[in-house]
Amino acid sequence: MKKTFYLFNPGRLSRKDNTLKFTPVDEESGQEGQPRYLPVEDVDNLYVFGNLDVNSALLNFLGKSGVAAHFFDYYEHYTGSFYPKEYLLAGKMQVEQTRHYLSAKKRILVAQRLLEGAAFNMVKNLRYYQNRGKALDDDICQIETLAGRIPETTQVDELMGVEGNIRQVYYSCFDRIVPGYAMGNRTKQPPNNELNALVSFGNMMCYTVCLDAIYHTQLNPTISFLHEPGARRYSLALDLAEVFKPLLVDRTIFRMLNKKELQPSDFVTELNRCTLKERGRKAFVQVFEDRLRETIQHRSLGRSVSYKYLVRLECYKLAKHLIGADEYKPFKMWW
Incomplete structure (x- = not known):
């Protein structure tokens, strides 16, 4: 099975025969470390957090091998992706996706379903901790009331207002779910405390997972329904995320945080900006990858599927809706 590889250290990525060669480089001294070889047939995605030197030969090799590379800056912001040629895009799907965006009636229906799924899953999380003694009854009622609207x-802008109110109530619960950490107001650019930093980092990782799932379908990642399509972003991935x-x-x-797998020492705060240190990032992506690999017995398919594949299935459901083959019903946690 292909794997996702994370490159945290600065270095050089090159082609060595039919293998990827990563050579770590000390940025201060320029001294090279011990190379690591990655058989390209084992690589699904590359997540690049450190400075990376590549050349066109390497990019051609990645493209032919179907390997995507996602890039992040020093502050953990997603900056862009290198993707192989889009091999599944279909004209009919793009036409139908565009029609659904241009039709106010069709667009609002898809956007509403997306938010219904999001709200349901947020409540599912809160009920889990409510059943473990957390005082979340009033918050659950507030979210369910808002979701009823x-x-x-x-x-769509009215719907996004509802979404913002739901998120505000939901994030206000985090302080009670993870004692010792204060969420405060949701701050993004930049995040100003540990919880905001984790939410921003995790949301970025989820966005990239959704983008990768879209790439493996006939959907166009730039045409969205809940979020407004904009320049330099794949807004459909924001919808699914x-x-x-x-x-x-x-x-x-x-x-x-509850199992203390992350400590306050794993964060750094400077100039009112809080970010994860390298050890914290590595720990988070390891647990995040483990979660993507977790499996659940799918009620419709009758077999076990990974959490990561659930995102792909969501793309398939949306695609069927757009071409009129089946009505889109959002993913809702049933466990």
Whole structure:
């Protein structure tokens, strides 16, 4: 099975015969470390967090081998991806996806379903901790009341207002779920404390997982329904990430902080910006990868599928809706 590889250290990535060769390089002295070889047939994605030197020969090799590379800056912001040629894009799908975006009635329906799935999964998380003694009853009621307004919305900006209110209530619960850490207001650019830093980092990872799933379908990642399409971003991945952040990101954060797999010493705060140190990033992505590999017995397919594959299935469901083959029903946690 192909794997995702994370490159945290600065270095040079090159082709060596039919293998990827990563050579770590000390940025101060320029001294090279011991090379590591990655058989390209074992690589699914590369996540690059350190400075990386590559050349066109390497990119051609990645493209022919179907390997994507995702890049992040010093502050853990997603900056872009290198993707092989889009081999599954289909004209009919793009036409139908565009029609659904341009039709206010069709677009709002898809957007509402996406938010319904997101709200349901947020409540599912809160009920889990409510059943373990956390005082979350009022918050659950507030979110369910707000979610009840979703079918009444007629404009996407109105729907996004509901989404913002739901998120505000949901994030206010984090302090009680992970004692010792204060969420405060949700701050993104930059995150100002440990919880905000973890949410930003985890959401970025979820966004990239969704983008990769879209790439393996006929959907166009730039045409979205809940979020407004914009320049220099794959907004459909933002749409799908809303549904899966409670499962993939938030549960990872709750587990790691409650089990003390992350400590305050794993964060650094400078100039009102809080980020994960390298050890913290490595620990988070390891648990995040483990979560993606977890499996669940799928009720419709009748077999076990990984959490990561659930995202791909969501893309297939959305694609079927767009071409009129089946009505889109969002992923909702049933366990």
